[in-house]
Amino acid sequence: MKKILLYIGGGMLLVLVFMTLKTFIFSSNQVQHEAIKPIQVSETAVTRLQGAIKYKTISYQFPGKPDSLEFTGIHNYFEKVFPLIHSSIEKKTFKYSLLYKWQGKNENIKPVLLMSHIDVVPVDQATLNDWEAGPFSGELKNGNVYGRGTMDDKMSVLGIMEAVEMLLKDGFKPERTVYLAFGHDEEIGGDNGAGSIAAYLEEEGVDLEFVIDEGGFIVNGLIPGLDKTMAVINVAEKGYVTYELSITTPGGHSSTPPENNTIGSLARAIVKLENSQFPYKSIPVLEEQIASVGPELSFLGKFVFANSWLFKSIILKGLNAHTTTAPTIISGGVKDNVIPTRATATVNFRVMTGETTDQVKNHIIETIKDDRITVEAVRNINEPSKVSDYTSDSYKIIQKTIKQLYPNIIVSPGLISGGTDTKHYVNISENAYRFVPLSINENNSTGFHGINEHISSKNYIEIVQFYYQFIQNVNMK
Ligand SMILES: [Zn+2]
Numbered sequence: 001m002k003k004i005l006l007y008i009g010g011g012m013l014l015v016l017v018f019m020t021l022k023t024f025i026f027s028s029n030q031v032q033h034e035a036i037k038p039i040q041v042s043e044t045a046v047t048r049l050q051g052a053i054k055y056k057t058i059s060y061q062f063p064g065k066p067d068s069l070e071f072t073g074i075h076n077y078f079e080k081v082f083p084l085i086h087s088s089i090e091k092k093t094f095k096y097s098l099l100y101k102w103q104g105k106n107e108n109i110k111p112v113l114l115m116s117h118i119d120v121v122p123v124d125q126a127t128l129n130d131w132e133a134g135p136f137s138g139e140l141k142n143g144n145v146y147g148r149g150t151m152d153d154k155m156s157v158l159g160i161m162e163a164v165e166m167l168l169k170d171g172f173k174p175e176r177t178v179y180l181a182f183g184h185d186e187e188i189g190g191d192n193g194a195g196s197i198a199a200y201l202e203e204e205g206v207d208l209e210f211v212i213d214e215g216g217f218i219v220n221g222l223i224p225g226l227d228k229t230m231a232v233i234n235v236a237e238k239g240y241v242t243y244e245l246s247i248t249t250p251g252g253h254s255s256t257p258p259e260n261n262t263i264g265s266l267a268r269a270i271v272k273l274e275n276s277q278f279p280y281k282s283i284p285v286l287e288e289q290i291a292s293v294g295p296e297l298s299f300l301g302k303f304v305f306a307n308s309w310l311f312k313s314i315i316l317k318g319l320n321a322h323t324t325t326a327p328t329i330i331s332g333g334v335k336d337n338v339i340p341t342r343a344t345a346t347v348n349f350r351v352m353t354g355e356t357t358d359q360v361k362n363h364i365i366e367t368i369k370d371d372r373i374t375v376e377a378v379r380n381i382n383e384p385s386k387v388s389d390y391t392s393d394s395y396k397i398i399q400k401t402i403k404q405l406y407p408n409i410i411v412s413p414g415l416i417s418g419g420t421d422t423k424h425y426v427n428i429s430e431n432a433y434r435f436v437p438l439s440i441n442e443n444n445s446t447g448f449h450g451i452n453e454h455i456s457s458k459n460y461i462e463i464v465q466f467y468y469q470f471i472q473n474v475n476m477k
Pocket residue numbers: 117152153186214
């Protein structure tokens with residue numbers, strides 16, 4: 001007996017030694033680039049951002065009609081504050097969306113497209129008093145500009161335009177054609193904006209090297225065990241589907257309830273779905289993320305990531321690497337003594353790369369095992385995006401620009417759970433990358449679509465500097 005225990009103890013010690021060794025040889029995979037001095041950006045750039053925040057370019061879910069005065073207002077504003085762009089670059093308007101074509105010298109190199117969106121989400125009126133400054137004031141307070149669009153996504157529209165205006169002033173002429181595309185309805189799917197622009201470009205036979213959009217950030221202090229700042233270039237996005245589960249029964253009087261009550265049956269179905277979550281799974285881009293982030297973590301985190309063969313499930317859970325299930329609406333019943341004849345539940349799923357929305361539907365049917373309940377998709381269905389190449393030259397240009405401006409940062413590809421307008425460009429672009437150097441930390445991460453959306457003027461200047469350098473880098477011969 002003693003001998004067996006000794007063997008077990010010895011075996012465990014060996015595994016521990018092996019795991020510790022793996023931790024020590026788990027070394028950084030970060031590519032290095034020489035730091036550059038970022039271009040000087042005038043503080044008046046911040047004033048121009050403030051001006052743009054004042055336009056209430058809101059996308060309403062119902063009814064989906066944009067306010068024409070606000071949208072044409074911001075168009076006129078752009079013309080006024082960016083005169084060089086509007087006197088030297090070809091512009092086309094698609095409803096309230098804008099496409100600029102900055103002609104390159106060399107037609108043989110594929111063009112690139114920098115994108116963003118002009119529209120913002122509405123503000124919940126009940127939260128107005130919780131804002132430090134009005135959500136459409138663009139006020140500068142303690143070094144921060146407040147308002148809808150400062151994080152999503154006018155800082156990127158203005159950042160791109162500011163950089164292009166500066167490059168034009170400096171006499172810069174691009175080698176390859178650079179498109180700038182700003183949608184007006186991203187927050188409600190982008191069909192009329194990015195959708196129309198992409199359809200037009202496809203008709204014109206445009207074949208893009210890549211598009212770059214919002215959806216990847218600079219992250220500070222949000223990853224346990226990581227002291228360094230990290231830039232995530234998202235190369236894929238999960239799919240999106242919402243299913244409505246509905247049940248119809250004969251109903252009846254509540255004094256004599258049937259065994260399978262309408263609401264009870266639906267509730268059981270939801271509980272079953274919540275109890276049979278989709279499995280976590282790894283995909284190559286997440287493996288790459290583990291290899292990029294792992295070596296940079298504190299010892300314990302590094303130990304876990306270096307031994308991902310043992311801790312994979314914890315890591316994948318941390319990365320939310322599965323199709324998520326979220327019941328969001330439930331309704332049924334009209335009176336306290338009436339058993340309803342109908343009840344419905346809405347469940348939203350974000351579909352993991354490699355799976356399909358049809359598989360989700362099958363999963364629901366097989367899990368709930370109740371053929372009285374029908375399962376129908378509601379509104380826009382998006383399959384998971386394709387995974388863009390994170391070993392391509394295009395990816396490397398983004399990576400290089402980040403490293404030039406932030407020498408000590410960790411850069412990693414990633415997968416985003418939310419959706420962007422890039423989906424409209426799949427037919428005409430080899431790759432789609434999602435990155436803006438918007439700095440996210442625990443103080444501002446709730447600003448997306450939330451209260452107190454703001455950006456520091458310092459961070460906004462960095463965004464302009466990024467685009468200024470990036471446009472030069474994509475035009476290096
Ligand atoms: Zn956005």
